[in-house]
Amino acid sequence: MLGNKLNVLVQMAFDRSPELPDVPSALDLVSDPAARQVLELILRRQEMGRPLAAPPGTPAERVAALRAAFYATMRDPEFLAEAQWFRMELDPLSGDEIARILSGAYGSPAEVVRRAAALVQPPGRKGE
Numbered sequence: 665m666l667g668n669k670l671n672v673l674v675q676m677a678f679d680r681s682p683e684l685p686d687v688p689s690a691l692d693l694v695s696d697p698a699a700r701q702v703l704e705l706i707l708r709r710q711e712m713g714r715p716l717a718a719p720p721g722t723p724a725e726r727v728a729a730l731r732a733a734f735y736a737t738m739r740d741p742e743f744l745a746e747a748q749w750f751r752m753e754l755d756p757l758s759g760d761e762i763a764r765i766l767s768g769a770y771g772s773p774a775e776v777v778r779r780a781a782a783l784v785q786p787p788g789r790k791g792e
Contacts, residue, residue, distance in 0.1 A: 705780040
């Protein structure tokens, strides 16, 4: 697909792209277990993309209805045609998948969170 126009050195994702079978994931290159935990926490943010959320305590039937509407939209032919026209890549995750990702992030040890935050914090925002 890239037509040898780019030389991709590493993939910054949990799952390697099938379009880049010979390009290693950043996770493949990290051998230190503590550093790997930090990288995994950082990658969790991008794995979700732009998740939709509801406030805590939202009734289960409302969550189910919102999820059903989202899934229906992701299969709607008009929506898909418009997304294709805008050249948008769609790879939606289920609510259960988002919950799994968040559970892993929230279960991270405090030291891993501190190290990850130090790496992704914008310059000049230390200590906030």
